[in-house]
Amino acid sequence: MDAALVGRDAVVERVWRALAAGTPVLLDGPSGIGKTALWRAVLDHARRTGWRLLSAAPTEAETALPYAALADVLRPLVDALPGLPAPQRAAADMVLLTGEHDGAAVDERAVGAATRTLLDTAVTDTPRLLLAVDDPQWLDPPSARALRFALRRLSRWPAVLATHRTGGNPPAPVPLGLDDDPTGRHPLLRADVPPLPAPDLHRILQARLGGTLSRPLVERLARDA
Numbered sequence: 001m002d003a004a005l006v007g008r009d010a011v012v013e014r015v016w017r018a019l020a021a022g023t024p025v026l027l028d029g030p031s032g033i034g035k036t037a038l039w040r041a042v043l044d045h046a047r048r049t050g051w052r053l054l055s056a057a058p059t060e061a062e063t064a065l066p067y068a069a070l071a072d073v074l075r076p077l078v079d080a081l082p083g084l085p086a087p088q089r090a091a092a093d094m095v096l097l098t099g100e101h102d103g104a105a106v107d108e109r110a111v112g113a114a115t116r117t118l119l120d121t122a123v124t125d126t127p128r129l130l131l132a133v134d135d136p137q138w139l140d141p142p143s144a145r146a147l148r149f150a151l152r153r154l155s156r157w158p159a160v161l162a163t164h165r166t167g168g169n170p171p172a173p174v175p176l177g178l179d180d181d182p183t184g185r186h187p188l189l190r191a192d193v194p195p196l197p198a199p200d201l202h203r204i205l206q207a208r209l210g211g212t213l214s215r216p217l218v219e220r221l222a223r224d225a
């Protein structure tokens with residue numbers, strides 16, 4: 001599906017089929033295995049096929065910035081803010097740094113409610129809607145709480161895709177409460193991102209470094225990686 005993405009056609013197809021059928025998907029795998037590369041390929045495919053995207057890909061430095069990730073997710077829905085009830089509008093304005101905010105402390109419940117209303121409206125208006133979060137371990141905590149609050153209360157979910165770094169100690173919890181849908185209507189697909197076989201690794205190394213590596217060396221790299 002993506003020329004730059006090597007050896008992942010089968011998993012991209014599987015993930016895409018699940019998302020298009022409304023099944024939330026978690027891309028599971030250890031650090032460096034290729035979750036972000038896969039996540040981006042799925043988003044590119046969604047864009048090319050006319051899906052609307054609400055996405056965030058936070059970095060470690062951004063975990064300290066309240067609502068930075070939620071603002072990324074909600075920014076495409078900014079036109080819907082005027083239709084929100086006043087307390088939710090004020091909360092959404094604060095998250096998106098739109099309108100005038102008087103600096104008063106923000107009610108997290110109002111942010112959660114605004115997130116829910118905006119997502120609810122977006123799902124109704126746009127059936128082909130994908131909510132996607134890469135590296136959710138770096139979500140700033142208020143954004144993570146608002147998204148989780150909203151998902152637990154949505155009657156209908158958008159397609160949802162997240163990555164999940166495995167192998168940590170203690171293990172990272174499943175993000176956004178994706179394994180905790182109280183309606184039971186959105187069973188989660190956990191798609192394991194497997195290591196690439198040696199020939200695929202060789203193609204990537206050739207493309208990035210130029211030249212050819214010996215077969216024993218590539219096999220050793222594949223084993224070690």
Ligand SMILES: Nc1ncnc2c1ncn2[C@@H]1O[C@H](COP(=O)(O)OP(=O)(O)OP(=O)(O)O)[C@@H](O)[C@H]1O
Nearest residue numbers: 004005006008030031032033034035036037165204
């Ligand atoms: N299938 C692939 N084809 C080409 N390049 C790839 C592929 N998979 C991964 N890469 C490259 O390998 C590197 C590591 O991949 P990536 O960042 O996707 O890993 P990750 O699983 O998201 O890691 P982390 O858990 O640290 O976020 C990146 O430079 C990425 O572009």
Ligand SMILES: [Mg+2]
Nearest residue numbers: 035036135163
């Ligand atoms: Mg990543």
